[in-house]
Amino acid sequence: MPRANDAVEAVLLEYADLLAILSEDRFKPRSYEKAARAVGGYHADIGTLEPAEILKIPNVGKSIAEKIQEFLREGTIETLESLRAKIPPGVRDIIAVPGVGPKKAMILYQDLGIANIDDLRAAVESGRIAELKGFGARTESNIRRGLERLQQQTGRALASVAMDLAEDFIERIRSNVDVERIDYAGSLRRMVETIGDVDLLVASDDPVPVMDAFTGIDIVERVLAKGEAKSSVLTRQGLQVDLRVVPAEAWGAAMIYFTGSKAHNIRIREMAVRKGLKLNEYGLFDAKSGTLIVAQTEQEVYERLGLPWIPPTMREDRGEVEAALDGSLPDVLTQKQLRGDLHTHTNLTDGLASLEQMLETASAMKYAYYAVTDHAPNLFMQRMTDEKMLAQRERLRKLQPKYPRMTLLHGTELNIDPEGNVDWGPEFLDGFDVRVASVHSMFGQSKDEMTRRIVRAMENPYVNVIGHPTTRKINQRQPVEFDLDEVFAAAARTGTALEVNAYPDRLDLKDEHIVWAKRYGVKFAVDTDSHATTHLDHMRYGVAMAQRGWLTKDDVINAWPLGKLRTFLRKGR
């Protein structure tokens, strides 16, 4: 479902890369890069904006705005074409090799005629690179390793995989050496849906043993860099882990710096500069005297910049700084505010745990309500029948007295067929407390068909939640295509919640879509879609995605008290 924004972002990033290779000006490429990110993260579809509105996008000025319009009109940009003519397209790929940037790529092209990755590989093999001015044997071997890494790169890791790795590292470092504090930061702390590398932060006055412990861990395949303040390793599974050591007094400033995002950091550092201050990982300083002002906690640093503390999941420079400045930063959903889970399975269908086991685990999470939503009959392989469903309801009702603090809800996950119908008629559907409905088949329908299909399901007065709305699986399956505006508008109109599926390889809806849907007044259900007791813990990823989508407890139906939830589930019936 590409918005024009994605294409514009891509073309501006290409422009930035080509300028970085060709231009002496260091700042021009950065302008294009900043504009690209701003367009990519902009809330409105740029294809529908008037020229004056395009100019309002941050970091987009007259020149870039004109180029964007030219691109939207013509499909390309004349000046970009002339940049492209100067450099073979493969040179841009070379920048993606770790250790090679725009400057080295240009030298390789000019002096050795290296125009693509294959040329580069051949030049490495023949030993020609070490002879270049400014290059050497070490550089050549680094490029060789960079090429290897590029080849074996399996893509970015799921947040859950990176989290497990981070926690493993933290535990191993802690058990080997005394550290005052240790935690993960980076994109993992921001809970980006996939993680390129894991960032760890340690507070210690004695970094050397920390670095030794870090680089000596047995799952480390190779040490990429090792210094007193900073080291990087590559794990056997191919993930890079960076570790940074700072003094304990600087923990807050370092945490901000290492959590990012880069764009967010640049924003607040620019704010600091304007206030005559300087912000780095060691603290916030007076620019002139160099005197330290604050560094101990994130809260203090933000406060001194005139900002409230901003949750890590919001630090993407997608308007959070502006919102923080004018006091409109939302109090985003927390896991504590969630009162229940509305989408879970048992071994009656494809779950791994029994009803009793799931309830036992759920009750430990202190939920006020909990819905069991096994698959409905039309997902034939699950062999559900009306009788089995009703028998499960009986069992659930009998188990209720065991859980005086948790109301047990009987639900189902319906299948939305290609026409938008679901498994049962009104009479049977009426017997459930809650009904999730999801697309499980015919993913390849046209955009129009898929839009009609989902809208029709939402118009069903018994369908309460659309499960994993785009059905994507991260790194495995593309999302289905439907008209986002139409579906979001229909969700708001029909009183149907859209799911924020917390399963780590789904995370569906994703953050950008959540922001978009919220503008229509859509309500959401943050659910785990658990198929095992351990999956109930995945709620943290769903909450993170909701935070990244700027949702508050008012937007999320399973953060509501049961009475209010029940009213919503009636859909005005």
Added chain:
DNA sequence: GCCGTTTTCGGCCCGACTGTTTTCAGTCG
């Protein structure tokens, strides 16, 4: 190329590590 509570020019976030070089450029996050 963008931007402004030291505004229309002169800045542009900041620091660590590496390698090749004798003081720094390139890359990275």
